[in-house]
Amino acid sequence: MESVILLLFIMGLTFAQNPGQEIKILKQESDISPDGSYQWSYETENKIQAQETGQLKPGSPEPILEAQGSFSYVADDGTPISVQYVANELGFQPQGEHLPTPPPIPPAIQRALKYIEANPQVKIEERFKGQ
Template identity: 75%
Template sequence: MQLLITLSALIWCATALPQYRPRPNIPIPGPTGTGRIIAIVKQQQDVNVDGSYQWSYETENGIQAEERGALKSGSPDPILEAQGSFSYTADDGTPIQVQYISNENGFQPQGNHLPTPPPIPPAILKALEYNAAHPEEDDGGVPRPGRLG
C-alpha cells in the first residue's frame, strides 16, 4: 500500500511540472523607411567646462542643423539658453528653414512656413483699450450683487 501511494505521488509530481513548450517565433518589428541609409557628411560637437556647447551636422540629403547654448547668468537659478537652426526639404520640394531660441520663455521657433495667429478684431482691440484706460471699473473678475453689466 505504501509503495502504491509513493508511486502515485511521484507520478503526480512528474506530471504536475510545467512541460516544455517551444516559444513561437514572432518577428520583432524594426525601423521602417526607404531602406536607403543617409550618410552624415559633416558633424561637430564641442562641450566646454563652463557648460556652454555647440554642435552641428549635415547629411548627404541636405538636412542641416546647428545649435549653441550657454548658461545665462544674472539670475538666482542658472538658465540654459540655446539658439539654433535646422533646414531640410519637405516631401513636396518646399525648403523648410527654422531658426529658434529656447530660454526661460520657452521654445520660440521662427520660419516662413509656420502658421501665424490671425489679427485681433477691431472691436476686441477697442474693448482692451477701454479696459486699460478705466482700471477703476475692474472688479477683478468677481461679480458684485446688485451691479448691472
C-alpha cells in the same frame, strides 16, 4: 532637454525620408566649454542641416540654459523648410515661414483691450451700488 528632443527629431527626419537607406553625414562639429556653453552642427547628403549654440544664464534657484539654433530640410513635396528657434525659460520658440500664424486682432477687440488697460476694472459690487 528641448535641444536633445529637437536633435532626435531632425535625425528621425533623415531616416524617415528613405527608410533602410544609409544617409551620409557630410559635416559634423561639436564643442562643449567648461563654462557650460556649447555648440554643434551637422549637414547630411540629403540636405538636412542643423546647428545650435547654448549657454547658461543666471537664474533662481539654478542657472537657466538658453539655446539658439536652426534646422532646414526639403519636405517630401520638394518644399524647402527652414526653422530658427530660441529655447529658454519661456519654452521652445520656433520661427519659420511655413509655420501657421494667428490672424490679426480685429479692430473692435483692439479698442476694447485699450479701454480695459486704460480703465482698471471696478468691482461688480461697486458698479451696481445703490441700484
